[in-house]
Amino acid sequence: MKGLLLKDFYMILKYCRAYLIIIAVFILASFLVNDDNLFFVFYPCLFSGMLPVNLISYDERSKWNEYSGTLPYSKSQIVSGKYIIGLIVQIIVFILTGIAQAVRMNMNGNFELNDYLAIIAMILFMSCVSSSISLPFIFKWGVEKGRLANFVTIGFIFAGSLIASKLFESDLQTEVTFNVIMLPALCILGIAIFAFSWYLSTVFYKKRETN
Amino acid sequence: MNALEIRNLSKSLKGFKLDNLNLTLPSGCVMGLIGKNGAGKSTTIKLILDMLHKDSGTITILGKNNDDNIQLTKEDVGVVLDEVGIPECLTAKQVGKVMKYTFRNWSDEEYACLLHKFSLPDNKQFKDFSRGMKMKLGIAVAMSHGSKLLLLDEATSGLDPVVRDEVVEMLNDFTRDETHSILISSHIVSDLEKLCDYIAFMHNGKLLLCEEKDKLLAEYGVIHCTAQQLGEIAPSAVKHKKESSYGVEAIVLRKAIPTNINISPISIEELFVFMVKEAK
Numbered sequence: 001m002k003g004l005l006l007k008d009f010y011m012i013l014k015y016c017r018a019y020l021i022i023i024a025v026f027i028l029a030s031f032l033v034n035d036d037n038l039f040f041v042f043y044p045c046l047f048s049g050m051l052p053v054n055l056i057s058y059d060e061r062s063k064w065n066e067y068s069g070t071l072p073y074s075k076s077q078i079v080s081g082k083y084i085i086g087l088i089v090q091i092i093v094f095i096l097t098g099i100a101q102a103v104r105m106n107m108n109g110n111f112e113l114n115d116y117l118a119i120i121a122m123i124l125f126m127s128c129v130s131s132s133i134s135l136p137f138i139f140k141w142g143v144e145k146g147r148l149a150n151f152v153t154i155g156f157i158f159a160g161s162l163i164a165s166k167l168f169e170s171d172l173q174t175e176v177t178f179n180v181i182m183l184p185a186l187c188i189l190g191i192a193i194f195a196f197s198w199y200l201s202t203v204f205y206k207k208r209e210t211n
Numbered sequence: 212m213n214a215l216e217i218r219n220l221s222k223s224l225k226g227f228k229l230d231n232l233n234l235t236l237p238s239g240c241v242m243g244l245i246g247k248n249g250a251g252k253s254t255t256i257k258l259i260l261d262m263l264h265k266d267s268g269t270i271t272i273l274g275k276n277n278d279d280n281i282q283l284t285k286e287d288v289g290v291v292l293d294e295v296g297i298p299e300c301l302t303a304k305q306v307g308k309v310m311k312y313t314f315r316n317w318s319d320e321e322y323a324c325l326l327h328k329f330s331l332p333d334n335k336q337f338k339d340f341s342r343g344m345k346m347k348l349g350i351a352v353a354m355s356h357g358s359k360l361l362l363l364d365e366a367t368s369g370l371d372p373v374v375r376d377e378v379v380e381m382l383n384d385f386t387r388d389e390t391h392s393i394l395i396s397s398h399i400v401s402d403l404e405k406l407c408d409y410i411a412f413m414h415n416g417k418l419l420l421c422e423e424k425d426k427l428l429a430e431y432g433v434i435h436c437t438a439q440q441l442g443e444i445a446p447s448a449v450k451h452k453k454e455s456s457y458g459v460e461a462i463v464l465r466k467a468i469p470t471n472i473n474i475s476p477i478s479i480e481e482l483f484v485f486m487v488k489e490a491k
Contacts, residue, residue: 010301070262
């Protein structure tokens with residue numbers, strides 16, 4: 001599978017430089033905004049989750065998705081390649097975002113371990129979920145149809161979140177509170193969603209025919 | 212051992228059915244899969260590689276059933292598809308590095324030698340290659356990991372005559388080793404005529420014929436004669452005829468033609484066109 005990862009690495013270097021720059025800019029920008037605004041903190045994680053989707057899009061354009069079927073790789077290796085390359089990028093972004101957040105809170109003189117851990121847990125959750133939703137659709141139907149299904153799902157999730165926040169009258173962005181049960185549960189849920197997405201993509205891609 | 216054996220292979224797709232295909236490619240031979248677009252050539256190649264799942268039948272590649280660990284079998288199979296499929300941003304050098312980690316028997320020396328032989332630049336991106344260069348790079352990859360079988364899907368279409376000739380020459384070199392075999396599909400029959408030992412005609416998902424090329428050329432011929440002369444020939448020996456005010460041109464079985472009628476050699480293209488018309 002090293003070959004698949006190396007090929008994706010070359011593609012990231014060529015096509016995704018702008019992505020990497022945007023992620024870096026957002027991490028730097030998170031220093032400059034006030035503590036209540038976590039958009040700049042969370043956005044790089046969400047954004048980095050789009051990277052595997054874009055790599056698949058380039059693969060389809062160059063017909064690599066067909067060519068890889070002629071190479072000695074199993075379909076699960078092809079799927080895993082995308083999850084692993086996404087995971088590597090997301091771990092790097094997660095670490096950088098986590099460090100930036102700690103520095104920012106220290107600079108503002110309001111570093112609270114409980115608050116920090118709550119934000120870290122949310123960053124981890126978002127990192128795990130950002131690509132997990134779209135990839136199974138894309139492995140099942142390809143980038144064009146998969147993206148459409150992805151938008152519909154995100155729409156439902158967004159609508160669901162809005163309804164939930166109205167029901168509980170809580171603002172998740174500004175009132176993140178430390179909870180001994182909630183935060184580990186959030187991390188475990190994120191990882192579980194990521195693992196299930198990986199499994200689902202493998203099942204879908206094994207059934208998909210390269211025609 | 213046969214390089215490839217296909218038995219009773221069927222596959223239904225939307226608006227197309229590959230129907231009960233049987234093919235045998237002996238080791239050390241080149242087989243040309245000839246058919247017009249949509250005949251089922253690419254579908255056959257994808258089924259061989261398990262990129263499409265067959266409905267029924269068996270496929271044996273280099274003595275191994277393609278249901279059993281196809282990844283391992285693919286180590287010995289070099290494939291060039293119509294659109295090659297190499298990512299556009301990669302250079303030939305980077306492709307070599309990717310393939311080094313892909314194939315167990317990858318040979319850097321062989322790859323470098325082929326790049327040099329084909330005059331392919333190391334550091335130019337794939338998207339900047341001409342169609343001929345792209346195809347040559349695909350062939351260089353396919354031949355640099357100790358392949359015993361090459362599967363080439365329309366590998367010569369869209370190439371200029373000089374490059375096509377180079378590719379055909381290269382494939383001839385490959386089959387000098389008697390353990391090497393090639394299955395090449397094309398609708399450009401003249402390329403296959405130069406290269407192939409066996410010819411398989413496909414039409415609308417069906418195999419019309421699979422035979423040794425020399426046997427076909429020995430069996431069939433073309434005659435130019437008058438209508439009266441044609442009437443003297445047994446009707447079963449006349450496979451196809453075209454009448455005009457200048458006379459008759461007919462595809463015939465050589466052995467049934469009287470010696471006083473001159474028989475010209477038939478081309479595989481003429482035979483293919485005749486077979487397809489017959490099948491309609």
